[in-house]
Amino acid sequence: MNAPKGFPLNAWYAIAWSHEVSGREIISRTLCNRAIALWRKPDGSPAAVQDACWHRLAPLSLGWIEDGEVVCKYHGLKFNAEGHCTRMPSQDAINPGVCVQSYPVADRHRFIWVWPGDAAKADPANIPDMHWNDDPAWTGDGKTMFAKCDYRLFVDNLLDLTHETFVHSTSIGNSAVAETPMETSHEGRTVTVQRFMENIDAPPFWRAQLGRPGNVDRWQIIRFEAPCTIVLDVGVAPAGTGALQGDRSQGVNLRVLNTISPQTDTTCMYFWSLVRNYRLGDMALTTLQRETNARIFVDDQIVLEGQQQRISMMPDMPLRTLNIDAGSFRARRIIERMIADED
Ligand code: FES
Numbered sequence: 082m083n084a085p086k087g088f089p090l091n092a093w094y095a096i097a098w099s100h101e102v103s104g105r106e107i108i109s110r111t112l113c114n115r116a117i118a119l120w121r122k123p124d125g126s127p128a129a130v131q132d133a134c135w136h137r138l139a140p141l142s143l144g145w146i147e148d149g150e151v152v153c154k155y156h157g158l159k160f161n162a163e164g165h166c167t168r169m170p171s172q173d174a175i176n177p178g179v180c181v182q183s184y185p186v187a188d189r190h191r192f193i194w195v196w197p198g199d200a201a202k203a204d205p206a207n208i209p210d211m212h213w214n215d216d217p218a219w220t221g222d223g224k225t226m227f228a229k230c231d232y233r234l235f236v237d238n239l240l241d242l243t244h245e246t247f248v249h250s251t252s253i254g255n256s257a258v259a260e261t262p263m264e265t266s267h268e269g270r271t272v273t274v275q276r277f278m279e280n281i282d283a284p285p286f287w288r289a290q291l292g293r294p295g296n297v298d299r300w301q302i303i304r305f306e307a308p309c310t311i312v313l314d315v316g317v318a319p320a321g322t323g324a325l326q327g328d329r330s331q332g333v334n335l336r337v338l339n340t341i342s343p344q345t346d347t348t349c350m351y352f353w354s355l356v357r358n359y360r361l362g363d364m365a366l367t368t369l370q371r372e373t374n375a376r377i378f379v380d381d382q383i384v385l386e387g388q389q390q391r392i393s394m395m396p397d398m399p400l401r402t403l404n405i406d407a408g409s410f411r412a413r414r415i416i417e418r419m420i421a422d423e424d
């Protein structure tokens with residue numbers, strides 16, 4: 082299979098939030114340079130097929146759902162979830178070759194996941210672990226950012242949180258992040274980067290979460306799962322209460338769940354959510370955290386889209402690597418290997 086240069090096709094990618102896909106209307110998303118139509122069948126399970134009709138390539142997402150199947154708005158051809166044509170209004174016989182491509186699809190952890198590559202290799206057991214999204218011990222919410230950049234720029238960004246010191250200096254960053262060394266390790270398709278900051282001043286966001294004065298111990302444990310899922314285990318606790326040794330009972334702990342799906346070579350869909358294991362019933366806090374985080378992530382979007390513009394203008398210039406890029410360097414090698422394995 083000829084995989085595009087920047088992303089593997091044999092992978093599960095988030096393509097929508099579960100609540101965005103219904104049995105009432107067809108939605109269209111672009112994933113890995115493929116137009117995909119999504120809807121739900123009468124049993125509630127999701128369906129994903131090429132969003133271009135077999136006949137004249139009209140988007141199937143312009144049509145409607147009838148008996149759990151999609152009807153093309155242009156001349157009425159009907160396709161089921163397997164992509165087979167089940168009705169041709171102007172002809173009696175249907176050629177069995179009339180079909181559109183269907184894709185393996187799954188509904189898990191509040192997201193719809195699609196496998197754009199070789200369907201025989203799609204195993205739902207390999208869907209990235211984002212279970213905190215529907216674990217009753219955690220609560221929170223998130224959003225989607227449609228960004229005009231290569232998804233790997235988000236991978237770089239999330240694996241190197243020293244950027245918080247500079248990009249997010251008014252919210253989650255301060256000098257301790259950039260000045261504290263990190264440890265990087267990798268195994269199989271995962272990379273882990275961790276940083277433990279002892280007895281530091283708390284940045285404004287974390288001060289508000291903790292709700293008390295005084296220095297804090299702060300942790301950041303970043304886990305990348307190839308090709309594009311990153312879970313951040315982050316938090317603060319009053320300094321000296323044992324959080325960095327494993328007792329986080331005095332602190333506040335968040336998981337930032339991120340999965341960034343390529344749309345094209347230079348655009349992506351960034352699905353994120355922020356979940357916590359404290360004040361579980363506090364809906365106002367959920368909304369406040371979600372909206373605060375959305376604003377923080379716009380700071381990243383501005384930098385990354387600017388980077389992409391320059392990369393596109395200067396295609397011969399390399400992206401150079403410093404010590405802080407150890408995690409993303411490793412992640413990009415893993416992605417490259419996945420792509421090479423598909424050739
Ligand atoms: S383009 Fe879909 S039926 Fe003609």
Ligand SMILES: [Fe+2]
Binds near residue numbers: 238245248377
């Ligand atoms: Fe950021």
